[in-house]
Amino acid sequence: MDHRTSERGENESMAVTTESIQSAAQALNLDPKILTVLTKPSAARAVPVRLHLLGDEPIYVTSQEQADKLERSDRAYEVVTSV
């Protein structure tokens, strides 16, 4: 894979992420900046969690407990929005 292909791949991946963020932010009535910040890990937020709501892109939270809660809520969200 040459450099250009790799760059395009990254951009596509970023586009999906941005789209997921926008749609999730809209669905949750939450500032998209909060979701954007959560997509990048930091010293305080190192626990990744993949949510269906965010197109299974990882976001980083502070604890495993928080990740578990988010996963549970994400699964519940899927159920309640599918009814």
Added chain:
Amino acid sequence: MPAPLLRRRWFRVLLGVTAAAIVLPTLVYALGGPGVREAIDGFWRWFDGSLQRLQVMSWVVAAVVAVVSYLDYLSSQTAQQLEQARWVADKAASGDEQQRRVASRAISDMEEDARARGEQVPSFVEEVKDSIRSEMIDAVVADDEAVQELRGEGDDQGGPEPGAIDGAPHRRR
């Protein structure tokens, strides 16, 4: 053979007390002076008034009992609905596909029942959204770096969006 009623002691006592209760006040009323009559009249006026008040009070008491019973019914119904909602939320959040299908069916049934009764359809979506929002905001708030980044972005773009982190509008707890 049982003794005639008049020979029974308790009956004679009862008869005597009743006669005394009728005859004595009548005598007192007839023979008493104007002061005594006025007092007796006053007593009966008070007695009649009390009966009327009692009648009004009985309606009030009945109304209060009805309202309290209705509120109790509503409260028990709400408690039952909350318990049901918790059960559904628990199943919906489960990692087991089977449990989630059960939750999905339960939600459909609850919504259908609510519509059939003309009641407000329970909103599970808002509850779940609220929980996700709350956890996400908590993750940001616990991270100073993230908070600074958000504040910085907010400053660059003319101030942070209202309720972005601090005092987020839908934050629970």
